[in-house]
Every structure is written in structure tokens, then in C-alpha cells.
Amino acid sequence: MSFGEPSKFRKYTPLVAVLFLLGGVVYAVRSLGVNTGYAPEQPIPFSHRLHAGENQIPCLYCHANADKGRHATVPSMNVCMNCHSVVANDKPTIQTLKKYYEEGRSIEWIRVHDLPDFVYFSHRWHVAKGVQCQTCHGKVEAMERIEQMQPLTMGWCVDCHRAKEASIECGTCHQ
Ligand code: HEC
Numbered sequence: 670m671s672f673g674e675p676s677k678f679r680k681y682t683p684l685v686a687v688l689f690l691l692g693g694v695v696y697a698v699r700s701l702g703v704n705t706g707y708a709p710e711q712p713i714p715f716s717h718r719l720h721a722g723e724n725q726i727p728c729l730y731c732h733a734n735a736d737k738g739r740h741a742t743v744p745s746m747n748v749c750m751n752c753h754s755v756v757a758n759d760k761p762t763i764q765t766l767k768k769y770y771e772e773g774r775s776i777e778w779i780r781v782h783d784l785p786d787f788v789y790f791s792h793r794w795h796v797a798k799g800v801q802c803q804t805c806h807g808k809v810e811a812m813e814r815i816e817q818m819q820p821l822t823m824g825w826c827v828d829c830h831r832a833k834e835a836s837i838e839c840g841t842c843h844q
Pocket residue numbers: 711715716717720721726727728729730731732743744778779780781782783802803806809810814815
């Protein structure tokens with residue numbers, strides 16, 4: 670734009686302002702409730718890269734309910750102690766783990782993925798149909814700390830259901 674003749678463009682100013690506002694509103698509405706990128710620090714720095722990546726422990730070894738029910742579930746202290754009663758038990762983090770275990774306490778992991786209660790979702794159907802953990806959770810085996818990779822919005826669910834010819838009736842996910 671030449672500074673000499675701004676009048677040429679001035680008539681578009683209201684239009685640009687309205688488009689800008691609309692863009693803002695659309696963006697705000699689309700981001701409502703979206704937690705993509707959420708990666709809280711956990712009480713013990715548990716590394717998926719180390720366990721599922723480097724040591725290749727299968728996801729289902731720890732998330733044993735993922736092919737059976739709604740929740741994949743986070744493993745109990747017993748599962749950790751299967752290995753850590755011996756493995757790396759001189760490390761301070763593992764000593765903390767052991768102390769919790771001996772006191773009969775569990776670690777209060779901070780929940781990362783969380784759908785609203787009015788949505789009906791189960792891991793079982795998805796795992797049974799061969800949808801990979803990584804499709805919904807990203808490359809977990811490379812993560813030092815768990816991060817939410819997908820928006821988990823209705824649009825996200827419905828897009829895949831359309832593509833895979835799964836049901837998109839309202840009652841499938843809202844009962
Ligand atoms: C040795 C046990 C272990 C293995 C193996 C393991 N996980 Fe986990 N996972 C955990 C623990 C403990 C947490 C809770 C702490 C955290 O978020 O880091 C967790 C948390 C998660 C979460 C986030 C839960 C939430 O709060 O929303 C996802 C998703 C997940 N794991 C997926 C996987 C996938 C996919 C694999 C395989 C590639 C895998 N895990 C392998 C122990 C394990």
C-alpha cells in the first residue's frame with residue numbers, strides 16, 4: 670500500500686474489521702473445551718519413552734483394561750513393584766515409589782485426557798476394531814511426559830467415525 674493514497678483502501682476497512690471479529694469468534698468457539706497440548710507435571714517423573722520406548726514394555730502390560738472396558742486405567746503400585754522391587758531400586762525416585770508402596774498409598778497421577786461425563790466412550794470397541802493407541806494419543810513411546818495430542822472434540826470423533834463408517838447417530842455417543 671502506498672502512503673500517498675490511502676483512500677483507495679479505506680472503503681474496505683469496515684469489511685476487514687467485521688471479518689477479523691468473525692474470525693476471532695469462530696476461533697474462540699472452536700477452542701472451547703479443547704485441551705490439546707495439556708501436559709501437566711506428574712508427582713513422579715514417569716517416562717513413557719523409557720518404559721514403552723527404550724524397554725519396549727507393551728501398553729497393555731500397564732493399561733490392562735484398554736481392551737476390556739471403558740477405561741484403559743492407570744496401573745497400580747503392584748504393577749510398578751513387579752519390576753522395581755529389584756530394578757533401579759537404588760534411585761531416589763524408586764525409593765519414593767517403594768515408600769508409597771510400603772505405606773499402602775498410591776500415587777495421585779494427574780489426569781490428562783478427560784471427556785465430559787455426558788459422552789459415552791469406551792476403549793474396548795476401538796481397540797477391538799484395531800484402532801491404534803497412537804491414532805488417538807500420539808507417539809506415547811517417545812514422550813518423556815504424557816501430552817494430549819488430539820482435541821477430543823465431537824468434530825474429531827465424528828470425522829473418524831465418518832471415515833471408518835462407524836455410527837454417527839447422536840445416541841451412539843450421547844445416551
Ligand atoms: C510401565 C507401565 C506403563 C506402560 C508400559 C505404558 N504406560 Fe501409559 N501410563 C502409565 C502411568 C503410570 C501413567 C500415569 C502417569 C503419566 O501420565 O505419565 C500413564 C499414563 C498414560 C496416558 C495418559 C492418561 C491420562 O491421564 O489421560 C496415556 C494416554 C497412556 N499412558 C498411554 C500409553 C500407551 C499408548 C502406551 C504404549 C505405547 C503406554 N501408555 C505404556 C504407565 C505405563
